[in-house]
Amino acid sequence: MKILNLLSKISFIMAVMFSLSLRLNAQSADEGKELFNANCTACHAIKDKVVGPALKDVSKRREEAWLLKWIKNSQALVKSGDPLAVQVYKENNESVMTAFETLSDNQIKSILAYVKAESEAPAAAPQNAGMSVGTPTNVDSSSNFETGINWLLFIISILLVYIISLVFKILTRIGDIQGKPVINWNQVNSILLMVFLVVGMIAVIWEFAVHGKLTIFEAGSASAHGVEYDSMFMITLVLTGVVFVITQILLFWYGFKYKADGKRKALYYPDNHKIELLWTVIPAIVLTVLVIRGLITWNTMMNHKDEKARKIEIFAYQFGWNVRYAGVDNKLGAHNFREVGVMNALGVDTNDVNSHDDIITNELHLEVNQPIDIAFRAKDVIHSALMPHFRVQMNVVPGLPTKFSFTPTVTTAEMRVKMSKPEFDYVLLCNKICGGAHYRMKMKIVIDSKEDYAKWMSSQKVLVANKVASTAVALNN
């Protein structure tokens, strides 16, 4: 009995431990998912090669200890002459993997746990969890293209083309015999022109009704200057829309109405200076209006200055973004491109007192209704920071400082309600071709309320914590 008791106890303990470990696993995989999406997706996917290799079953291929070293600083490992590291480096076109020295061992382990869980997930699961892919990712669908039915369709369509060409040939023969063509293409074309006009105009209206809803204008602007932008856009849309409809209708209508019928002669009408003057002057006036309105919009967007604006730096690299906040002093510390490296991803000059309270993150958090001045800096090639919901875009050029100032006006929470999409997030994306993973180079933007922003900010680490503390002490004394 004792033994039985013992066994049951042991089994109970094991069961508890097992369930705990399961929960632990689940937890770390969750954390891993977040970390993975924040740090890795720019260059890696689970099942696809992006810039870096596909990560499926990476824990089966490599030792965990090696992976830890590699992820923390791959270049150090390559330089140490580790044969596996050198091989991986060469296999991937000698592109340097970003060093993640800031990640703890546990964080990396949780990322690996997530990768492991994803590797084992059935093929039908979304390839990149967390980016809920809208369409079913059917890996086997390639076979669709090689089934017999498709070949049959292919052959049928070739036959169809052949038959049609035969029909036309026969018709031409008949025409030749009768002395006049069977198909009067002048007639057919003129009718088709009208059909094309009508169907085309309906299609345009349908497009505006259906796909117009998917544009950024549907939810309205999330920034102060965006309102101005949207009204400028609408004015242009109305003016060009009117011209589009009138000229296209005239073009196709004339094509229909004035087709040759063998009875009429064309009107000899080479010139009319009054009319020509009219349709030179009217477009000129309309464009003057647009130019003046556009210049006003452009200059208010570009030259607006605010003393209270918070200073932020956005740093772009292949293939990701960093944000540097100026901290309490609202002064960004100096930087030097030569210092950019594994220890100092942004090359901040820590000898500059202003840099001590700077905060570096990889998410852009902004306080609602608080003006900001963004300075842009790039490490390697030209990138472009597009924030479509705010009507903001600026190129990020290595060696050439650029800037953009604006005021966000709608918090993420408000926008979610407005769009009735609880999972919506603002996004900053790269919009200048910058390399293989250009299409994944994005950063989440969060617009917080004042309280949330303060809370988030206080949870972030300042760059040189001990010096900030000591200056604070010095000031107090």
Add this chain to the structure above:
Amino acid sequence: MSDHTTHHNHEEHEHHEDNFFSKYVFSMDHKMIARQFLITGIIMGTIGMIMSLIFRLQLAYPDMTFPFLEGILGHWGKDGKLDPNFYLALITIHGTIMVFFVLTAGLSGTFSNLLIPLQVGARDMASPFMNMLSYWFFFLSSVVLLLSLFVDGGPASAGWTVYPPLSALPKAIPGSGTGMTMWLIAMVLFIASALLGGINYIATILNMRTKGMKMTRLPLTIWAFLVTAVLGLLSFPVLLGGSLLLIFDRSFGTSFYLSEIVAEFAGGIERTGGSPILFQHLFWFLGHPEVYIILLPALGITSEVIATNSRKPIFGYRAMIGSILAIGILSFIVWGHHMFITGMNPFLGSVFMLGTLIIAVPSAVKTFNYLATLWKGNLHLTPAMMFAIGLVSFFISGGLTGIYLGNAALDINLHDTYFVVAHFHLVMGSAAIFGMLSGIYHWYPKLFGRMMNETAGHIHFWLTIISAYCVFFPMHFMGLAGVPRRYYANTAYDQFNVFIDMNEFITIAAILGGAAQLIFLANFFISIYKGKRSPQNPWNSNTLEWTAPVEHLHGNWPGDIPHVYRWAYDYSKPGADDDFIPQNVPDAGQVDPMEEPVGLPVSHKVAEEVSVA
């Protein structure tokens, strides 16, 4: 004046006529060179189109695999999946081929060569030898570009605009290795070709017009070719300079375009002190006039085709010349609208915006004049005419969106999105291609002495215009949602994923459009050998090329060069016998070709009526 010497040349050449190489390969005859440009352009265009279909497949079905890709692309399509780097290579080479090799050399090269001597009344180009060189530089350039597809690292992949540092540093993207070097060599050869051709076109138009061919009697095609050649001559050398500096940066360690780049990333030498934006200025100083280098010949061809097939004079001939000149001049001061958000001074942005929107005025004048030409015409809806009407439609649709993009403020959010893709594919891509096809259908009898099949031409037109609109119109909405161009897939963005259905639709439309071009290719190549023999003037046109015999002669006209007595657009003149009066027909009593025509030519039916008038 040069009549005598060219005639002399022509006699000299006749001795070499029989040699296969001098007739078909190293020909100095402008008509043969036009054919060479055209066929090379069509081959390049087909390659560019196939590339677009491959990357369209990727955009429509980002999660599918296509095993055949591995067959044609090798390791770039491993496991049937297009490599992201090779996707960028495809869009880069597609753009380069279409802009330079098809729509510059294929369009302007073909029709400038064919029409300039024939329409101004010259025996050949001013320098037939330079003309031959122009083709062979273009040919070499095409070969180098195509060979770059096979080098290690793949062809150039930094977009057709090849902005450094991406294009300057092999570490940045694999395509910036040997592939990019070859791209630059191809471009240098291409520019040499464009300049040799351009100088020739200008010299021929200005110096070798036949007696009576005043500048104000030139067909609008010639005016368009003239302004195009001047634009090319002034802007291509700037790109040449820009390319050379890029070659220096890539191969000799200079830093014209590079700043604050560490040694490790830049091939062992720290690069600092240059400016990446400088390259953009140099590139777009060519790049924007380039748009008009592409478009003006297409508009010139359209003017001619619309007037001929409407049986009406082109409305506002002088206004048309004026607008061609205005567009040409303005095109040099608007390049900055490609760079509004590079961080250049906002004041500079204002200036470029002003210039850009002013260009809309001459463009609007041209559109209205086309409409007025159609009005109360007697339209012969031939395939050439249909393509010309299609061009006007695209010119309107694509031109209007230029008013959004030329507005610096609106450009902030639209720059580099699909809205731009839609805009330039309509106004520059589709419109210019339609101009080119219109020209091919119209002057095919002059090029090959035979007619193309009309039915196939009409089917080709309808399928092409439908597919072109289906491909490019929906893209505006993607752009307005902020979808960036040059993205390998939109799967990383929830708000862009909603366009997956649209992307699929666009790809299917593109495949349909591609299939329609097969009809054209078959029609084109079969008709060379089997087409119906063409009469001398199949469209009853006024211009001089139709007074030359159908068979190609070295020297164009068997006897003397015809003299010109009138402008090119006397269609349906009241009182005349026919609805056209060729330029070489004098009015009754008009002896000196330089005199302005006063009334009507001597009627072969009712001579009295003329004297009354």
